[in-house]
Amino acid sequence: xxxxxxxxxxxxxxxxxxxxxxxxxxxxxxxxxxxxxxxxxxxxxxxxxxxxxxxxxxxxxxxxxxxxxxxxxxxxxxxxxxxxxxxxxxxxxxxxxxxxxxxxxxxxxxxxxxxxxxxxxxxxxxxxxxxxxxxxxxxxxxxxxxxxxxxx
Numbered sequence: 001x002x003x004x005x006x007x008x009x010x011x012x013x014x015x016x017x018x019x020x021x022x023x024x025x026x027x028x029x030x031x032x033x034x035x036x037x038x039x040x041x042x043x044x045x046x047x048x049x050x051x052x053x054x055x056x057x058x059x060x061x062x063x064x065x066x067x068x069x070x071x072x073x074x075x076x077x078x079x080x081x082x083x084x085x086x087x088x089x090x091x092x093x094x095x096x097x098x099x100x101x102x103x104x105x106x107x108x109x110x111x112x113x114x115x116x117x118x119x120x121x122x123x124x125x126x127x128x129x130x131x132x133x134x135x136x137x138x139x140x141x142x143x144x145x146x147x148x149x150x151x152x
Contacts, residue, residue, distance in 0.1 A: 015122050020069035025079035027062045036146025038138040045071045045135060047142045049079075053150070056086045063142075068135050070126070075139035077119050087147050093117065094140045101136060103127045 032050035039046050045067030052060040061083050063075040078097075082090040097120055123136045 015119065016069055016073040018073075019076045020072040023063075023065075023072060023076040025062055025076050025083070026064065028064065029060055029062050034146040034150060036142035036144070036148075038140075038142035038145070040067070040071075040134055040138055043068070043135070045138055047071065047075050047139045049075075049139070049142045049146050051146055053087070056088070056150075058083050058085055058087065058090060063139060065139070067138070070123070070132055070135040071138050074120075074123060074136040075142075077122070078139045078143065081118055081120055082143070087150050090143060091147060093120075094143060097123075097140060098137060100124055101126055101133045 029050035029052055031052070033053040034051045036049045036051070037047065046065065047067070048064045050062050051058060061079045063079055065072045065075040081093060085093075096117060100117060100121070101123065126132050126136055
């Protein structure tokens, strides 16, 4: 009989594999306003982001990721979560995502409750696999690079 934790972990594994195999936000954009890159020289994972902005809103985002399933799924789920939001919201989500991965206190929203990360919470079990955290962080590193010269 499976425990609730085993069932949850199996679900998470399925989502990661599914999004790595059939990404919804993979590709390039013709005229991106900003671009960012993340690279892990230790394993060879690479993520490139093209982002179209409408003012401070993320109108469209696409990624090209070459790497493990965790990195590819993280890039695709990140793109899904930040598209339509503002640059400031995306950067805040990045901070909360990183905090979740390392097990520090999540950044709270107005009512002092952690802001939900939605599908990105699939990566929470990586806290127990420190060597794989960098795989999930790489797309967020690329996102921060892309926005490094944009006022939020």
